[in-house]
Amino acid sequence: MEWIRGETIGYGTFSTVSLASSPSNNGSGAFPTFMAVKSADSYGAASLENEKAVLDKLGYECDEIVRCFGDDRTVENGEEMHNLFLEYASRGSLESYLKKLGGEGLPESTVRRHTGSVLRGLRHIHANGFAHCDLKLGNILLFGDGAVKIADFGLAKRVGEVTALNEGVQIRGTPLYMAPEAVNDNEYGSEGDVWALGCAVVEMFSGKTAWSFKEGSNFMSLLIRIGVGDEVPLIPEELSEQGRDFLTKCFVKDPKKRWTAEMLLHHPFVAVDLDHDGLVEEEGFVVNLKTEKEVSTSPRCPFEFPDWVSVSSGSQTIDSPEERVTSLAADSTPDWSVTNSWVTVR
Numbered sequence: 001m002e003w004i005r006g007e008t009i010g011y012g013t014f015s016t017v018s019l020a021s022s023p024s025n026n027g028s029g030a031f032p033t034f035m036a037v038k039s040a041d042s043y044g045a046a047s048l049e050n051e052k053a054v055l056d057k058l059g060y061e062c063d064e065i066v067r068c069f070g071d072d073r074t075v076e077n078g079e080e081m082h083n084l085f086l087e088y089a090s091r092g093s094l095e096s097y098l099k100k101l102g103g104e105g106l107p108e109s110t111v112r113r114h115t116g117s118v119l120r121g122l123r124h125i126h127a128n129g130f131a132h133c134d135l136k137l138g139n140i141l142l143f144g145d146g147a148v149k150i151a152d153f154g155l156a157k158r159v160g161e162v163t164a165l166n167e168g169v170q171i172r173g174t175p176l177y178m179a180p181e182a183v184n185d186n187e188y189g190s191e192g193d194v195w196a197l198g199c200a201v202v203e204m205f206s207g208k209t210a211w212s213f214k215e216g217s218n219f220m221s222l223l224i225r226i227g228v229g230d231e232v233p234l235i236p237e238e239l240s241e242q243g244r245d246f247l248t249k250c251f252v253k254d255p256k257k258r259w260t261a262e263m264l265l266h267h268p269f270v271a272v273d274l275d276h277d278g279l280v281e282e283e284g285f286v287v288n289l290k291t292e293k294e295v296s297t298s299p300r301c302p303f304e305f306p307d308w309v310s311v312s313s314g315s316q317t318i319d320s321p322e323e324r325v326t327s328l329a330a331d332s333t334p335d336w337s338v339t340n341s342w343v344t345v346r
């Protein structure tokens with residue numbers, strides 16, 4: 001495929017994302033005329049390879065997962081670049097969208113709709129045996145028609161798989177979205193994605209991160225709050241009762257008791273049954289609402305789901321929570337990088 005690199009539309013830890021046009025395709029072939037191309041040098045190549053492998057396995061049937069059209073390599077300024085071609089989200093990420101609102105959150109109706117979409121994406125990812133492991137607003141993309149899709153599968157992994165990244169004392173993803181079992185036991189499974197979804201819902205609604213954390217304050221104190229004790233993120237009081245209840249199901253500290261994406265899709269916060277034809281006008285455009293078939297009463301606990309099976313990630317337990325947090329603090333070789341004034345640890 002011939003393509004032309006356009007303007008830069010985003011930066012990640014491992015990559016730069018630009019607009020790519022493929023005029024010869026004219027939108028008629030296998031590729032659309034405009035795509036996003038995620039490019040990395042040799043340092044980020046493994047992440048891009050992992051992302052492509054996972055997206056290939058997830059296939060095309062889930063509308064809430066960003067599509068991958070293939071990859072190639074180029075030499076630019078004497079350096080070999082690895083390129084991944086993705087569906088272009090013209091409105092960027094939810095993180096950048098919220099930034100434009102200057103600290104304001106989104107209306108609850110929009111939060112419900114986006115949450116339902118992300119849950120359908122997570123259900124598909126988990127049903128195929130993967131965990132995303134880096135769900136956050138920066139990795140939820142907003143499309144011109146109001147749809148949202150999950151992106152950035154660079155850290156995704158097979159549930160139960162022990163990879164080089166989770167051997168020993170390491171953490172992956174963004175600390176603000178880390179689940180207690182990830183902090184305490186190095187466990188990264190589908191349950192952690194549900195915890196992260198809860199953090200994303202709080203942030204979408206309030207415009208603020210789920211954990212209050214002052215810039216410059218001690219990062220380890222946050223890890224201790226997440227991993228040790230009973231504290232969970234603050235649930236916004238302005239949220240409806242359904243929304244608050246939904247979040248309590250995401251913020252269950254014990255991953256085995258936390259609701260799954262499948263279970264949460266039956267929660268009334270997202271399983272809305274509007275008494276009109278499913279169209280709502282929102283933020284200047286009409287959105288076709290997808291609803292779950294059954295919107296009856298919400299199960300109130302995991303045991304009300306007859307076929308619910310708890311999936312454990314199978315990662316090894318390293319230490320007690322206290323020992324692990326202390327070892328994280330004392331670990332001399334973490335790869336710390338700073339993105340958007342927050343610390344991301346790889």
Ligand SMILES: Nc1ncnc2c1ncn2[C@@H]1O[C@H](COP(=O)(O)OP(=O)(O)OP(=O)(O)O)[C@@H](O)[C@H]1O
Nearest residue numbers: 010011012013014015017036087088089093138152
């Ligand atoms: N398909 C896309 N369409 C439009 N914008 C995109 C697309 N993919 C990524 N972006 C933009 O680029 C940013 C970085 O992309 P992405 O998160 O995939 O990169 P990354 O290197 O894996 O980053 P990180 O792991 O640090 O989050 C996103 O936050 C988003 O703003």
